[in-house]
Amino acid sequence: MLPRQDTVEIFSTFIQFDNDRFAGWATDTRLRRSMRQSLSTITTVNSASFWALYWHQIWQHQPTGLAREHLTAYLQEVCFWSATKTITGFSSSQYSVADCFQVAIARIDKVLKGFDRERGFNLKSYASITCANLIRELLRQQKEIDICSDWSLLRKLSQKRMIEALANAGLDRETIEQYVLAWNCLKTIYVPERASSTRQLPKPQPETWLAIANLYNQERHLQLSSQEAVTCEHLEKWLLICVKAVRSYLFPNVASINQPKPGYETGEIIDSLVGVDQSPLVDMIAQEEIEQRSQQHTDINQFLTAIIKQLKPEEQKLLEFYYALGLKQAEIAQELNTKQYSISRQLSRVRKELLLALAQWSQSTMHISLTSDILDNISSLLEEWLASYYDSN
16 A cells, blocks of 8 residues: 555545455545645645644544544554554454454544644554554454463462352362362462563473472362372363363353353343453453553663663753753754754754664563564654653653
8 A cells, every 4th residue: 555645635535445455545525625725724834744733733622523534534544554463463353454444443533532742742653552552452352362371361360260260160169179279379389570471471381380289289288178199280181171161251152142041040141241341351451451551661761761861961951951941952052052953963863862772672671573663653652751751850
């Protein structure tokens, strides 16, 4: 797909699909007339970025008017590429690119509402991140992604939920006690290095299984009425039964939700189903997302704060003038008795140094591939952080 170049087209045309592929651009004549009229009124500027901010400002006062439609047209490529990149990352999805594209478009108001133009953010960069998150959230809620490995799920579960799941599977009390003890031994021994990185834990290594078995055989004398020793193979089999019971309990898989409830004289399965939005698994993943983002924000803040302190005193002063005091380049040049172009070059150099450091840190710490889109997003994040850092200081 070739990107649109003409300003009128950018704000008045929409993607057409054919068999889940880009087929061309459809023009909205009403938006075309509106855009041409606006360009004839403001003749000094023809930048798409300017018009995006212009329509966003109008949208804030008239959220259901033409401005929203112009911005929806403007963000067509962003939504398309977010849908394409997100859906190709998951092999088992019943959703197409067109489906995910429509998900992003349908939530365009959420993108526009979250965008803060006053802080100098780039609308396309912000929308790219937000749209991708919205699409991933849909896939999560529809169970299109295997969010947790078996071992991750076991570590995330509470004991109350585990007991409920095993009882729901029809296991007797003595068996549940054995399985719960095995599960507690797994959680005690198999601890990931970092709490926020537990979504895809692999199967424990043989030496870990041996440690779990030793702990179980010690604790069984104190906690169980049945005191038979167990092997590593027994424990693994039990824990996989636990996983199956938990997944069936959290996401029931039945032929019809109107079937009678097993063991009850009245009522149907639909009466006790957990809705997708209220699913315990979705709640756990949502909580992990919050914790993970919080940890990432903390790590980024600590890293950038340390990098700022390593800058030369004159570079730190320059950033203070620009971000803390809000001075323009010409005003900084006057304050430092130098030329504006010199200030511009120095600011660009310092930003590039910070961007390079943050990009390399992100690549090594968060294992992010540095594509052009990712670098744009990191650049936007850096600008946001600098504004917030100097504003708070």
